[in-house]
Amino acid sequence: MTQRIPVAVTVNGTTHRREVEPRLLLSDFIRHELGLTGTHVGCEHGVCGACTIRLDGAAVRSCLIFAVQADGHAISTVEGLAPERGRLSVLQQAFQDAHGLQCGYCTPGILMTVSAFLEDNPQPSEAEVRHALSGNLCRCTGYQHIVDAVLLAAQRLREAG
Amino acid sequence: MKPAPFEWHAPASVAEALELKARHGDDARFLAGGQSLVPAMNFRVAQPAVLVDLNRVAGLDAIAHGADGSLAIGAMTRNARIERDAAAAHSHPILAEALHEVAHPQIRNRGTLGGNLSHADPASEMPAVMLALQASFLLRSRRGERAVEAARFFLGPLATALAPDEMLAEIRIPPLPARTGTAFLEVARRRGDYAMMGVAAVVTLDAGGVCTAARLACCSAGPTPMGAPRAAATLVGTRLTENDMTAAAALLREEVDPMGSVQASPAYQRHLAGVVATRALRLARGRAA
Amino acid sequence: METRHVGRPVTRNEDPRLLTGRALFVDDVELPGLLHAAFLRSPHGHADILGIDTAAAKARPGVVAVITAEDLGEYWQPGPLLVPPPPIPGMTFRQRCQVPLARGVVRHLGEPVAMVVAESRYVAEDAVGDIVVDYAPKPVVGGLEGAVAPGAPRVHDDLPDNIAAEVVQRKGDYAAARARAAHVVRRRFLYDRGASIPMETRGIVASWDAKADRLTVWDTTQAPVVIRNGLAAMLGLSERQVRVVAPFIGGGFGPKMMMFYPEEVLVPWIALRLERPVKWIEDRLEHFVATTHERSQIHEAEIALDADGRILGVRDDFLMDTGAYNPYGLTVPLNSQCTLLNCYDVPAYESRFRAIYTNRTLVTPYRGAGRQHGIFVMERLLDAAAREIGLDRVEIRRRNLIPPGAFPYRNEVIYQDFAPLTYDSGNYGPILDKALKAIGAEGFAQEKAAARAEGRHLGLGVVCYVEGTGIGPYEGAKVRVQSSGKVTLATGIGTQGQGHFTAFAQVVAEQLGVDVRDVEVTTGDTDQFDWGVGTFASRGAVVAGAASHEAAKAVRAKILKAAAEHFECAEADLEIADGKVAIAGVPEKHVTLGTLARMANPLRGAVKPGTEPGLEATSYFGPEMGATAAGVHAMVIEIDPDTLRLDILRYVVVHDCGTVLNPLILAGQIQGGVAQGIGNAFFEQLAWTEEGQLLNASLADYLIPTALDVPRMELLHTVTPSPLNPLGTKGAGEGGAIPVGALFAQAIEDALDLPARGIEITEIPLSPSRLWEIVHGGD
Structure with missing residues (x-):
């Protein structure tokens, strides 16, 4: 009999309640249970970083966490970055302006990594x-x-105070 | 690359966790940060029937600083927290120095020191550092608790002294004497990769600049983290001149037993051991003065 | 030519969707009742299959179907051959194409043996583990030389040996050239296997809509139209009944051009059979063995020169690992064979290659696609020759560059596009000059000596390359002005990050006087445009870009004609700008493009005979042959002589790809290419055992460069427009990756003074460990 565990996970400010199998990866939960497909999966062994999300603020690999472990925690994903539909955040805008993406597959993970990084280090060196x-x-x-996009975003964020 | 099914328990207390592990024995694995276990499960290399998740257990993630400069680190303390702990950076700067080489920030945000050590990957940095720091590990089970020295904890690749019902609960690191310098250096293909060779060096000088104690330990240098006691012993009583360090490094090269990997032949690793040991000693000496 | 959009560093139209997580990738497709496929793959490099027991898998709850070759019946067919070989006299070509599921024998690690379809991917993988296959392992054909040794085991029992193809091509008389040479330098070169590793693996979703009587397939392919046509034929459907969508694709680099992958044959078939949508997403472990590889070649090459270091001729004989099957024909070895001639005036050339079957994953083009090897061989030969003659390595190159007046320059040998290789245009000297200046070559000897005095080992590399790009046969584009005044463009190629949504919009905006943001580009949806070939060989911007230009020009003509009728004036008196057509000098007399579009689509009344509705045009463009881009890479490295790790201190690319559509996008293409080149040169190598197992099938063990491994680069351009297309463009997608192996070899030799120690670097990829063996005489 497959174990099913009720979870309540807050993603980008909205709490979602589901019953999931313990083995369901958090990356699959976010993508396929919640339909937030902006978080991408590139390796499922914690190396590529495409699935990076923020769990209680910290950038982590969502492919190395089980969804059941996120019960009661707050997650943010790429869908939560923009201030409103049709507008980009400072970080996102810097990526467009500096041509910081091509296929865009790794981009959501990079944005989540960098959003945490710039909070820690607002004035980073290259x-x-x-x-x-x-x-x-x-x-x-x-x-x-x-790199150019991150430096540009850091500069704009500092200028905006 | 989806994990096989398992039964999941998330106990709230150590006692409950130990009870579960005792009940399921080798069928169960503790889930700490999961940064090594979950990839193995996704590859289905590891298929534990039961996971005892320690992430909700209270009281396993404290960093306690002793008045004597010792450290006691709860096994579930995330590596990123240790890396950023100012007092630990002061008492044992080699911890942050070595942790900086452990994978990437996202992995260190989730991965724990206890999980890293229990996984006992001989390529991992922290087991070698623990050896060089003469750490001891508090192991707990329903039967009680015992302390095991790092040197007796690592038994082979992915093998430790932990009994099936035991948990690594706390890492205890003795204080470093005055005029002690430490260094961790490694050579990896890319930053964040497992080292092709890594060396932790700890040297203590007397007021006159003579070495009174030295310890060397290497990662990716054999089936376990590899100490180099003979090389270290030759340093005691010397002034750690370039010649002294080169001679010790030459001996260390003979003490390690690298197994080779896709990235590095054993011969190259052995060569690197000497190079990295010399450099690590040079750094440690500079920091001890 | 004054331009408003073309040539400008326009930021990309597609970025907001990608940056907010709203871009659709294949794995983002969710459908009601979606099932999930997983594949049982061969754990052996070579084995007979004695039996397959699927009973336990079929019995597992949640499993819907378990399919083996036997279940496929008539649908089981090898192939098809994607790229037939060009007609080269005297050639041998033995076609053995991949099969959907192995029947009786597996010929490479990862070859699919069975497909499971289940309610979730998790359960599908559980069921894969339930299947029991009785294998009888056979000797594995691994290394190239072993594969052609007498008595070698054979990959295909029905062939006499492992030779998949043999081709000899000649230009001039090499024997005569050699006979009068003052110097002949001969070397053996190795280039080993790597993988393209797009961050998105392959994937496919197929959905049969019984009421619409249609199959929709989302596929990570670089060639959706060809997949549509092939699937319709295989499945017995009309082309109308199949829609293939290549949505946003997370990187392609060549292997997503390969078709038909077994999964592409099977997933639509089972979706049709079950009448339920089915998804298969390749996981990273599968990717390492199931998506095609490239690069294993061994060359025996010699160069004949006169006393002044002028090339008299080159002879090359190489083996090329084609993997277990060869559906991609001879593209890779022909590229190697042709590109070896590089930017030099080589009067005589004799080249033979043999493509070899091995028990390894299939080989198809991956960024550079064989060009690396040719460039590596030629550049290494020139370095060795320069030393033998006592010439400076730059000087020997300069003396042999094709002079600017010699274009079109005919190399005679047949290229991958079936045409005799001809360089359309070029001016190579200034490229070299610019690179030398930017890297600081003049002062480098002094810089190197000063560093050495501090115990630091610096090395300089300077290498030249050409890249055949923009080949035919053709692409098309449809441009339409909507009644809103916005413009749509549709083309048949797929896009994997190259910025087509912007570059093509610029081309159209230039003609139609609209904002680039108001041109909505659709690529890779056969419902929008269903003629075309695909994105490969650095041809998207060149061929589809030219088609877009032609279609936009045709729409422009329609706009002017309509506006002239509207204003009852001459077309010559009209100006198009800002989404409006106005009478020159009378800006208040204007009409918007949207109004004209509505007028061109009347709902009542009558039109003149022969009138086509709307402001729309479809155009096709097919170049007579490929356009040849060129460049020089220069690099200064510092290498630690004790660890043999290296840091790149400076990196310069000077590139000539004709007219530049968007310098921002071009820079990204080049930087990304160089990054892959660096990976290929110093990080990435697939490691196999003799039994055909792959030792590093993970991203922790197969090392693609990180942000710390790729340096900041200085990019400079020269522009020699191509005469072969209306925009004058040449391709730029692969150039960045092509010369990097040769560059690393040269710079490392320089930094460690290896030639003075009697050591040369004749192989790629390198690594610190391998360098240590080379330097210390191990093998």
Whole structure:
């Protein structure tokens, strides 16, 4: 008999209640139970970073956490970044302006990593940005424009106070 | 790459967790940060029937700083927290230095020190650091508790002294004497990868600059984290000159037993062991003075 | 030419959707009643299948179907051959195409043996584990040289040996050239296997709508139209009944051009049979063995030069690993064979290749697609020759560059597009000059010596390359002005991040005087446009871009004609700008494009005979041959002589891809290409055992470069427009990746002074460990 566990998970401010099998990965829960498909899955072994979300504020791999473990926790995903529909956040806008994405598959994970990173380090050096990005693989861009986008976002966020 | 089914328990107390583990024995695995276990489950290399999830257990994630400069770290303390702990950085700077090499920030946000050590991957940085720091591990079971020195904890690749009903509850790190310098250095293909070779060095000098104690331990250097007691012993009584360090590194190269990997041949790893040990010693000496 | 949009660094139209998580990728498709497929794959490199027991899998709750080759009946067919070989006299080509599910024998690790369809992917994987297959392992054909050794085991029992193809091509008389050469340099070169590793694996969702009598397939393909046509034929449906959508694709790089993958044959078939939608998403473990690879070749090459270092001729003989099947024909080895000639005036060339079957995953083009190997061989030969002659490595290159007056330059050998290889245009000297200046080549000897005095080992690399791009046969585009005044463009190619939604919009906006944001581009949906070939060979921007240009020009003509009728004036008196047509000099006399579009689609009344409704045009473009881009990469590295890890201190790319549509997008393409080149040169290598097992089938073990491994690059351009298309563009997608192996080899030799120690680097990929063996004489 398959165990089913009730969970209540708050995602981008909305609490979702579901009953799930313990083995359901949080990445699959977010994507396929909640329909928030902005979070992507690239390796399911914690290396590529595409599935990075924020769990109680911390950037983590959603493919290495079971959905049952998120019960009672707050998650944010790429869908929660923009201030409103039709507008981009400062970080998202910087990625468009600096051409910080190509296929866009790794992008949501990178945005979630960087959103946490810039809260910790609002004035990063290029080297620090590269370190922060080292857990997110991108196969398209060669990273240069991503680094530029992060530095641009940091500058704009500082200017906006 | 979806995990096989399992029964999940999320106890709230250590006692409850130990009870569950005692009941299920080898069929059960503790789930700590999950940053090694869950990938293995996704690959279906690991298929535990039962997971005892420690993430809701109270009281396993404290960092206690002793007045003597010792540290006691709860096994479920996330690596990122240890990395950022100011007092730990002061008493044992090698912890943050080595943790910085452990995978990536997202992994350290979730991964725990106890989970890392219990996983006992010989390529992992922290077991070697624990060896060099002469840490001891508090193991608990329904039967009671016991302390096991790091040197006796790691038995082989992914094998530890933990009995089927035991949990690693706390990591105890003794204080570092005055004029002690530490360093962790590794050579990896990319930052965040398991090292091709890593060395933790701890040296203590007397007021005159003579080495009174030295410890060296390596990761990716054998079936377990590998201490290099003979190499370390040759340093005691010396002034840690370049020659002294080079000679010790040459001995260390003979003490390790690297197994090779897709990334590095055993011969290259052995060569690296000498290079990295010399550099780590140089750094540690500089920090001890 | 003054342009408003083309050539500008326009930020991308597609980005807001991608940045907010609203872009549809294949795995985002959710449908009521969706089932999930998983595949049982061969755990062996080579084995006979003695029996398959699926009973336990079928009995598992939640399992809907378990399919083996036997269940496929007539539907089980090898193939098809995607790229037939070009007609080269005297060639041998033995076609053995992949099969949907292995029948009787498995020929590579990961070859599909059975398909399970279940209520969830989790259950499907459980059931895969329930299937019991009785395998009898057979000797594995792994290494290339072993594969052609006498008495080698055979991948295909019905063939006499493992030779899949043999092709000899010649230009001039190499024997005569060699006979009068002052110097002949001969070397053996190795290039090993890697994988493309797009961040999104492959995936397919198929849904049969019985009421609409239609099948819809979402597929991560680079060639949706070809997939549509093939599926319709295989499934016995009309083309109308099949819609293939290649939505947002998370990187392609070539292997998503391969077709038909077994899963592409099977998932639509089972969806049709079950009358339920079925999804299969390749997981990363599957990706390492089930998505095609590239790059394993061994070359024996020699170069003949006169006393001044001028090339008299080149001879090359190489083996190329094609994997267990060869549906992609000869594209990769032909690219190697042709691209070896590089940007140099080589009067005589003799080249033979043999494509070899091995018990490994199929080989199809991956970014660069064989061009790497040719460039590596030629650039390495020139470096060795320069040393032998006592010439500077840059000087030997400069002396041999094809002079600017020699274009079109005919290389005679047949290229992958079936045409004799001809370089359409080029001016190579300035590219080299710019690169040398930007990297600081002049002062480098001093810089190197100063660093060495501090115990630091710096090395400089400078290598040249060409890239055949923008090949035919054709692409098409349909442009329409909507009644809102906004413009739609549809083309048949798929898009995997190249910025087509923006670059094509720029091309259209240029002609129609609208904002780039007001051009909505659709790619890869056969309901929107269903003629076309696909995105490969750096051809999307060139061929589909030219088609978009032609279609937009035709719509522009319609707009002007309609406006001229409206204003009763001459077309020459009209201007198109800001979404309006106005009489020149009388801006208040204007009409919007939307109004004209409505007028062109009257609902009552009568139109003149022959009138076509709407402001719409469809155009096709097919170049007579490919356009040849060129470039130089230069790099300064620092290598730690003790660990043999290296840091890239400076990296310069000078590139000529003709007219630039969007420099922002171009920069991204080049930077991304270089990153993959760096991975190929120094990080990525698939490691196999003799039994055909893959040792590093994970992203923790197969190392693609991170943000810390790819340096900031300086990009510079020269522009030599192509005469082959109306925009003058050449492709740019692969150039970044092509010369990097040769560059690493040269820079590392320089940094460690290897030639002075009698050591040369003749293989790629490298690694610190492998370098240590090379430097210390191990093998």
